[in-house]
Amino acid sequence: MIQNKEKIRSLFPYLQSAGCGGRQLIYFDNAATTQKPRSVIDAATRWLADSNANVHRAVYGLAAAATEHYEAGREAVRELINAQAREEIVITSGTTASINLLANVYGQRYIRPGDEILLSEGEHHSNIVPWQMLCERTGAHLRYFSVKEDGQWDMEEAERILSEGKVRMVSAAHISNVLGIVNPVAELTVLAHRYGAVIHIDGAQGIVHAGIDVQEIPCDFYSFSGHKLYALTGTGVLYGRRDLLETLPPWMGGGEMVDTVTYSSTTYAPIPLRFEAGTPNFIAAATLRPAVDFVTSIDIAQVRKNEEEMTAWLMHEMNSIDGLRIYGAGGHKAPLVSFTVEGAHHSDIAVLLDKMGVAVRSGQMCSEPLLNKFGQTGVVRVSLAAYNTMQECEVFISSLRRVLEMLR
Amino acid sequence: MQQTIKEVQQEIVDSFAAFGDWMDRYEYLIELGRDLPVIDEQKKQEERLIKGCQSRVWLDTEYRDGRLWFTADSDAIITKGIISLLIQVYNGRTPDEILAADNSFIDEIGLRENLSPTRANGLVAMMEQIRGDALKFKSQQD
Ligand SMILES: Cc1ncc(COP(=O)(O)O)c(C=O)c1O
Numbered sequence: 001m002i003q004n005k006e007k008i009r010s011l012f013p014y015l016q017s018a019g020c021g022g023r024q025l026i027y028f029d030n031a032a033t034t035q036k037p038r039s040v041i042d043a044a045t046r047w048l049a050d051s052n053a054n055v056h057r058a059v060y061g062l063a064a065a066a067t068e069h070y071e072a073g074r075e076a077v078r079e080l081i082n083a084q085a086r087e088e089i090v091i092t093s094g095t096t097a098s099i100n101l102l103a104n105v106y107g108q109r110y111i112r113p114g115d116e117i118l119l120s121e122g123e124h125h126s127n128i129v130p131w132q133m134l135c136e137r138t139g140a141h142l143r144y145f146s147v148k149e150d151g152q153w154d155m156e157e158a159e160r161i162l163s164e165g166k167v168r169m170v171s172a173a174h175i176s177n178v179l180g181i182v183n184p185v186a187e188l189t190v191l192a193h194r195y196g197a198v199i200h201i202d203g204a205q206g207i208v209h210a211g212i213d214v215q216e217i218p219c220d221f222y223s224f225s226g227h228k229l230y231a232l233t234g235t236g237v238l239y240g241r242r243d244l245l246e247t248l249p250p251w252m253g254g255g256e257m258v259d260t261v262t263y264s265s266t267t268y269a270p271i272p273l274r275f276e277a278g279t280p281n282f283i284a285a286a287t288l289r290p291a292v293d294f295v296t297s298i299d300i301a302q303v304r305k306n307e308e309e310m311t312a313w314l315m316h317e318m319n320s321i322d323g324l325r326i327y328g329a330g331g332h333k334a335p336l337v338s339f340t341v342e343g344a345h346h347s348d349i350a351v352l353l354d355k356m357g358v359a360v361r362s363g364q365m366c367s368e369p370l371l372n373k374f375g376q377t378g379v380v381r382v383s384l385a386a387y388n389t390m391q392e393c394e395v396f397i398s399s400l401r402r403v404l405e406m407l408r
Numbered sequence: 409m410q411q412t413i414k415e416v417q418q419e420i421v422d423s424f425a426a427f428g429d430w431m432d433r434y435e436y437l438i439e440l441g442r443d444l445p446v447i448d449e450q451k452k453q454e455e456r457l458i459k460g461c462q463s464r465v466w467l468d469t470e471y472r473d474g475r476l477w478f479t480a481d482s483d484a485i486i487t488k489g490i491i492s493l494l495i496q497v498y499n500g501r502t503p504d505e506i507l508a509a510d511n512s513f514i515d516e517i518g519l520r521e522n523l524s525p526t527r528a529n530g531l532v533a534m535m536e537q538i539r540g541d542a543l544k545f546k547s548q549q550d
Contacts, residue, residue: 347462
C-alpha cells in the first residue's frame with residue numbers, strides 16, 4: 001500500500017519533467033484528464049514494441065498476447081467496480097462513446113413515443129445531447145430534475161417526476177464536472193427502480209473520486225473514461241447489467257461484433273463483443289490494467305482524506321475573497337471546485353494563472369445549460385488528483401490573489 | 409501620410425520588446441483593454457456576437473470612403489486588449505491592405521497562443537470576420 005504523497009508523485013513522469021516548453025505547471029485540470037503513471041506509459045510502450053497485433057482475430061502467439069492484454073484491461077475494470085461478470089464490461093473509447101452507445105441501443109429496443117428520459121440539470125453535454133438526439137428520433141421526451149442553489153439534487157422533484165410513471169431511463173452524473181458534489185446515486189437508483197425505470201450513472205468523475213460497487217449500488221448502467229483514471233486516452237467503459245445488456249441490439253456493425261454473416265443477414269456475437277465493432281483501441285484499453293493497479297495500490301482512504309483537507313482549505317480561502325462565488329458548495333465535495341469572481345472574467349483569470357504556473361480550466365465546462373441556470377457564461381475550475389499537494393493549493397491561492405489584483 | 413500596416417505592427421512589436429516580463433505585457437494588455445471604448449449596447453446584437461467557449465467578442469464593421477472601420481468589444485479584458493491591438497492595425501484600411509496583411513506580429517509579441525485555433529476566445533473568428541468583411545466590401549467596390 002503506497003501511503004506517502006512523495007512516493008505517489010515519484011510514479012508520475014510529468015511531475016518529474018521540466019514540463020511543457022520548459023515550464024512546470026501545477027496541474028489542476030485533472031477532471032479533464034489525468035497525468036499518467038510510469039507503469040501505464042511503460043506498459044503501452046512495451047506493448048507497442050512487443051505485442052502489437054489485432055485482437056480477437058488471429059491464432060498466432062502475438063495476437064493471443066495482445067488479446068490477453070486487452071482482456072486483462074476488461075478484467076481490471078470488472079474488479080474495480082465489482083461487476084459480476086466480464087461480459088458486463090463493454091470497452092468503448094470514452095464516456096461520450098459509452099452514452100451514445102447506450103442511448104442508441106437502449107433507445108432502439110425500449111424507448112417509444114411518449115416515454116420519458118430523466119436527467120438532472122447538472123449534466124455534461126455528453127449526458128444531454130445523446131438523449132436529445134434519441135428523443136428526436138423516437139418522439140420520447142426529456143425531463144430534468146433540479147439542481148438546487150447549493151448544487152445538490154432536488155430528490156423530491158426527481159421522485160415526483162418518476163412517480164408520474166412515464167420515465168423509462170434515468171441518466172445522471174455520479175459527480176458533476178462543474179459542481180463537484182458526490183451525488184446520492186444510491187438513493188436515485190432505488191427511486192428509479194421503484195418507479196420502473198432503469199438508471200445509467202455517468203461516472204466520468206465519480207469513478208475517480210467516489211468509486212462504485214455495482215452490486216452495492218445496483219445501477220443498470222455505469223460509464224466512465226479511462227483517461228480520467230490514469231489510463232491512456234481513447235478508452236472508456238460502459239458497464240451494463242448482464243440480463244439487460246443481453247436484450248440489447250448492436251449499434252455499429254462491422255468486424256468482431258458478429259456471429260455469422262451472409263450477404264443478406266447477420267447474427268450477432270454475444271455480449272460484450274456485440275457492442276465492440278471494429279478494431280478497438282486495444283493498447284490504450286490494455287492500460288486500464290496498470291491504471292487500475294495504480295488506483296488500488298494507493299491507500300485510497302488516506303488519499304481521499306487528504307483531498308478532503310485540501311478541498312476544505314481551498315474553499316475556505318476562496319470564500320475569503322471578495323466577490324468570489326463557488327458553484328456547488330453544498331454536500332459532500334470531491335476535490336473539484338468551480339467559481340467565478342465579480343469584476344474578473346473567467347478566461348482572464350485562467351490565462352494569468354497559466355502565466356503564473358497553474359493550469360486550471362475555464363469556460364463553459366461542456367455544461368452550458370447548467371451555467372445558464374446560474375447566470376454565467378463560464379466559470380474557473382480547479383480539480384485535483386491523487387498526486388496534488390497542499391503546497392500546490394497554497395501556490396494556487398496566492399497566485400489567484402495576485403491575478404485578481406491585476407484584474408480588479 | 410498614414411503609416412502602413414507593417415509599420416504599425418512594427419511599432420507594437422517594439423513597444424512590447426521594452427517590457428521586461430510577461431507580467432508587464434499582460435498589465436499593458438489589460439490597460440489597453442480598459443481603454444478600448446465600450447461598444448454601444450445596441451450594436452452588441454446577437455448577429456454581431458462571435459461566440460467562443462472562453463470569451464465572447466462583438467465586432468461591428470463600417471465601410472466608409474473605401475475604408476473599413478471597426479468597433480469591437482469582449483467580455484474578457486485580455487481579449488479586449490488584443491482586440492485593441494488588432495484595431496490599431498486594421499482600422500481605416502482599404503480592403504486590399506487588410507487582405508494583404510498577416511498577423512505574425514502577434515507571434516513576435518509572445519501572444520501566439522491567443523490566436524491559435526485551439527484558443528476558443530473568439531479572436532480567431534474575429535480575424536476571419538475582419539478578412540471576410542474586407543473581401544465583401546472589395547467585391548462591392550469592384
Ligand atoms: C461528468 C462527465 N461526463 C462526461 C464526460 C465526457 O468524457 P469524455 O470526453 O472522456 O468522453 C466528462 C468529461 O469531461 C465528464 O466530466
